Amino acid sequence: xxxxxxxxxxALIGGAVMGVLSGLPLISLGNACxxxxxxxxxxxxxxxxxxxxxxxxxxxxxxxVGLFAGLFGACVSLVISIPMRLLMAPVQRQxxxxxxxxxxxxxxxxxxIASSSFGVVGAIFSFVLMLCLGAVFSTIGGLIGAAIFKxxxxxxxxxxxRTPSA
Numbered sequence: 001x002x003x004x005x006x007x008x009x010x011a012l013i014g015g016a017v018m019g020v021l022s023g024l025p026l027i028s029l030g031n032a033c034x035x036x037x038x039x040x041x042x043x044x045x046x047x048x049x050x051x052x053x054x055x056x057x058x059x060x061x062x063x064x065v066g067l068f069a070g071l072f073g074a075c076v077s078l079v080i081s082i083p084m085r086l087l088m089a090p091v092q093r094q095x096x097x098x099x100x101x102x103x104x105x106x107x108x109x110x111x112x113i114a115s116s117s118f119g120v121v122g123a124i125f126s127f128v129l130m131l132c133l134g135a136v137f138s139t140i141g142g143l144i145g146a147a148i149f150k151x152x153x154x155x156x157x158x159x160x161x162r163t164p165s166a
Contacts, residue, residue: 007065014045014069019076025084035137041073042066042141047149056151059143066142070134078127085119
């Protein structure tokens with residue numbers, strides 16, 4: 001990758017796409033389909049990276065920008081999901097109360113569900129899961145995006161592999 005091109009803007013935009021779509025209550029169900037929004041964030045980041053430079057991006061460029069998009073997207077998802085959890089908490093609490101009344105749940109589990117720590121633990125667990133899955137699947141999305149959106153080398157130009165500069 002040339003020294004004038006930066007991963008920052010494409011990764012931030014791709015991560016924002018991933019994070020917003022993953023943090024919204026019903027729309028986030030798209031991640032149940034093979035981590036759709038996480039992969040899409042990496043694809044968007046690779047597209048934007050290729051769009052900002054004239055030479056073709058490499059698979060490594062796509063993977064790197066996808067990784068950064070996944071990490072940033074997990075943070076965006078956390079920031080979006082906290083207010084969403086607060087808004088949805090009364091509804092979730094009612095559903096969980098109905099489940100606990102109808103089922104044979106141990107008293108300790110009922111207390112844990114009724115407590116506010118369930119939401120905090122859930123948010124932390126979701127963030128860690130999104131951080132791990134975001135890093136992996138958004139990197140895959142970046143590789144897919146690099147393969148799809150890679151600019152073709154013009155005829156007559158010899159495509160010489162780039163070597164890392166020291």
